[in-house]
Amino acid sequence: RKEVEQDPGPFNVPEGATVAFNCTYSNSASQSFFWYRQDCRKEPKLLMSVYSSGNEDGRFTAQLNRASQYISLLIRDSKLSDSATYLCVVNNLAPSTGFQKLVFGTGTRLLVSP
Amino acid sequence: DTGVSQDPRHKITKRGQNVTFRCDPISEHNRLYWYRQTLGQGPEFLTYFQNEAQLEKSRLLSDRFSAERPKGSFSTLEIQRTEQGDSAMYLCASSMTGGRGGGSPLHFGNGTRLTVT
Numbered sequence: 001r002k003e004v005e006q007d008p009g010p011f012n013v014p015e016g017a018t019v020a021f022n023c024t025y026s027n028s029a030s031q032s033f034f035w036y037r038q039d040c041r042k043e044p045k046l047l048m049s050v051y052s053s054g055n056e057d058g059r060f061t062a063q064l065n066r067a068s069q070y071i072s073l074l075i076r077d078s079k080l081s082d083s084a085t086y087l088c089v090v091n092n093l094a095p096s097t098g099f100q101k102l103v104f105g106t107g108t109r110l111l112v113s114p
Numbered sequence: 115d116t117g118v119s120q121d122p123r124h125k126i127t128k129r130g131q132n133v134t135f136r137c138d139p140i141s142e143h144n145r146l147y148w149y150r151q152t153l154g155q156g157p158e159f160l161t162y163f164q165n166e167a168q169l170e171k172s173r174l175l176s177d178r179f180s181a182e183r184p185k186g187s188f189s190t191l192e193i194q195r196t197e198q199g200d201s202a203m204y205l206c207a208s209s210m211t212g213g214r215g216g217g218s219p220l221h222f223g224n225g226t227r228l229t230v231t
Contacts, residue, residue, distance in 0.1 A: 087156050
């Protein structure tokens with residue numbers, strides 16, 4: 001079983017739609033979680049951290065369910081510019097060295113059409 | 115621009131040649147990571163430095179790969195006797211100590227795309 005699993009998509013949605021991505025992780029000791037966005041042939045860029053209480057940043061909402069080891073990302077009112085791959089990232093921290101083993105999912109591809 | 119910078123952006127080399135990549139992290143970041151990404155996959159961890167100390171290495175990092183971070187500033191990743199399977203995007207990232215929940219987000223450079231022919 002992969003440490004982080006995502007549906008690769010692609011998700012094809014019209015502009016203005018609401019779309020949700022899910023991600024599951026296998027290590028129950030994982031401490032922190034992130035969503036990264038990656039455009040084609042570019043580097044990953046941090047979209048948002050995911051907190052236990054859930055958090056929102058404009059049109060984006062992230063949620064974490066530790067009991068089910070499940071992370072979600074909701075995008076409301078999709079824009080053409082939201083087209084990208086969204087990477088779910090799980091962080092396992094080794095306190096003694098500060099080493100953060102970030103494990104990336106394969107990403108979910110989103111295509112927003114006019 | 116005070117982000118992570120990598121050089122070169124692209125490298126084409128023949129099988130068997132050695133290549134070296136450079137990464138300059140964000141200046142106040144003491145942690146530096148190297149990742150590798152192939153098409154359709156997420157980035158895979160290769161190695162980690164805290165200041166100048168290389169504290170973690172992935173099993174993906176064969177003995178043909180070596181990384182250094184002299185003086186705890188920039189880092190280099192060298193691949194000796196390149197193979198076609200080494201073709202990938204090599205990403206460098208840096209972060210600060212701390213962060214909420216113990217995790218500080220990584221900031222990636224724009225990567226070096228290696229093609230081995």
